[in-house]
Amino acid sequence: MGKHAMDFGIGLPAAADSWTIVKAAEELGFTHAWFYDTQMLTADCFVAMAAAAVNTRRIRLGTGVLVPSNRIAPVAANALASLNKLAPSRIDFGIGTGFTARRAMGFGAVKMKAMEAYIAQIYGLLRGETVDFEMEGERRKIRFLNPELGLFNTCDPIKLHLSAYVRARARSRRGLPPAGSTSSATSKPAFAKSRRCARNGKRPGTRSAIFRPPPSRSGACSLMARARIRRAPWRRRARAPR
Amino acid sequence: MAQAGPRAAVMLHRAADEALAGLKPGTPMPTQRAEIEGYIALARGFDPETRYLENHRGHLMVVKPEERGFITADLIRATTFTATEAEVRGHIGALGDAGYTQFVICLMPGQEAALADWARVRQGFA
Numbered sequence: 001m002g003k004h005a006m007d008f009g010i011g012l013p014a015a016a017d018s019w020t021i022v023k024a025a026e027e028l029g030f031t032h033a034w035f036y037d038t039q040m041l042t043a044d045c046f047v048a049m050a051a052a053a054v055n056t057r058r059i060r061l062g063t064g065v066l067v068p069s070n071r072i073a074p075v076a077a078n079a080l081a082s083l084n085k086l087a088p089s090r091i092d093f094g095i096g097t098g099f100t101a102r103r104a105m106g107f108g109a110v111k112m113k114a115m116e117a118y119i120a121q122i123y124g125l126l127r128g129e130t131v132d133f134e135m136e137g138e139r140r141k142i143r144f145l146n147p148e149l150g151l152f153n154t155c156d157p158i159k160l161h162l163s164a165y166v167r168a169r170a171r172s173r174r175g176l177p178p179a180g181s182t183s184s185a186t187s188k189p190a191f192a193k194s195r196r197c198a199r200n201g202k203r204p205g206t207r208s209a210i211f212r213p214p215p216s217r218s219g220a221c222s223l224m225a226r227a228r229i230r231r232a233p234w235r236r237r238a239r240a241p242r
Numbered sequence: 243m244a245q246a247g248p249r250a251a252v253m254l255h256r257a258a259d260e261a262l263a264g265l266k267p268g269t270p271m272p273t274q275r276a277e278i279e280g281y282i283a284l285a286r287g288f289d290p291e292t293r294y295l296e297n298h299r300g301h302l303m304v305v306k307p308e309e310r311g312f313i314t315a316d317l318i319r320a321t322t323f324t325a326t327e328a329e330v331r332g333h334i335g336a337l338g339d340a341g342y343t344q345f346v347i348c349l350m351p352g353q354e355a356a357l358a359d360w361a362r363v364r365q366g367f368a
Binding site: 004006007008010011013021025030032038041042064100103106109 | 303
C-alpha cells in the first residue's frame with residue numbers, strides 16, 4: 001500500500017436521480033462525484049448535479065467531462081455558476097476535447113486551440129469580464145449582466161480539471177513526459193499529478209484552478225451580494241418618491 | 243462482467259473508431275489482441291452510415307450482447323483495475339507513490355452495490 005493518502009471519487013453516467021448514489025458515496029467517505037456529460041447516452045449532467053448539490057453537504061461535484069462543442073460557453077458558464085449557488089465551492093469543471101460525447105454522434109475530438117479559447121471564455125465570464133463570443137458566424141461581446149442579483153454564484157471558486165488526454169497532448173506539446181493513466185478507471189476524469197514532480201519528491205497541488213473571484217468580491221461574498229441587491233437600480237426606483 | 247466489462251469494452255469501441263473511422267484512440271491501447279480484432283470485424287457489419295451509433299451504444303455502462311464474447315477475463319485484466327482486493331490496494335498504493343491524488347471508480351448502472359466494496363478499499367487510504 002502506498003504511503004500517501006488518496007482521495008476516492010466516483011464516476012457515474014448521469015441519471016436524473018444520481019443524487020441518491022452520490023449521497024450514499026458521501027456518507028461512505030468518497031470525496032468527489034464526476035458526472036459523464038454524454039448527451040446521447042446519459043441524462044443531463046447539470047440536472048443530475050443540481051439534485052446532488054441540494055441533497056449533499058461535503059462531496060465535490062464535477063463534470064466528467066464536459067465537451068466544449070456540445071454546450072456553448074455562456075450556457076456552460078451559467079450552469080456552473082448556478083450549481084455554485086447550490087453548492088458553493090464544491091463544483092469542479094472537468095473538460096476535455098471529447099471522446100464519447102462526440103463519438104456517439106460520429107465526430108472526432110475538438111481542437112485543443114478551440115478548447116483553450118472556450119475555457120478562457122468560461123472563466124472570463126465567471127470573473128465578471130466581457131468576453132468575445134462567436135455564434136452563427138458573428139462575433140459579439142458578452143458578459144453576465146446581473147451577477148449582483150445573486151441568482152447564481154460567480155464569487156466562490158470553481159476548479160478546472162483537464163482530462164488525461166488533453167493533459168498528455170499539452171504536455172507533449174511542451175516536450176514533457178506523459179502524466180496520465182493509460183488504461184484505468186482513473187482515465188475518464190483524470191486526476192494525474194505530474195510524474196516529473198513525483199520524481200522530484202514533490203507533491204504538486206490540485207491541478208490548475210484558474211478561476212478566482214475578482215478582488216472586489218473576495219471575502220463575505222454572500223453579504224456583498226445581498227448588499228448589491230439592496231442597491232440594485234430597480235429597487236431604488238421602486239422606493240423613489242413620486 | 244457487469245461491473246468491469248463496460249470499461250474493457252471501451253477499448254473495443256475505440257479500436258473500432260480508429261480502424262473504421264480514422265479516429266485516434268487518445269490513450270494507448272492493447273494491440274494485436276484477438277478480442278479487439280474480432281470486435282473490429284463485427285463492427286464492419288454495422289450500417290456504415292451510422293456505425294458510430296451501434297458502436298457506442300451502452301458505452302461505459304453495459305456490455306452489449308453482441309460484444310460479450312469479446313470481453314474476456316484477460317481483456318478485463320489488461321484494461322481495468324479488476325483483481326483481488328489485496329492486489330487492488332497495491333495498485334492504488336502504487337498510483338499514490340507515483341503522485342496521483344485521486345482514484346475514481348466508474349459505477350455502472352445497476353451495479354451501485356459495488357460502492358460498499360470500494361468504500362472498504364478506500365478506508366485503507368484515508
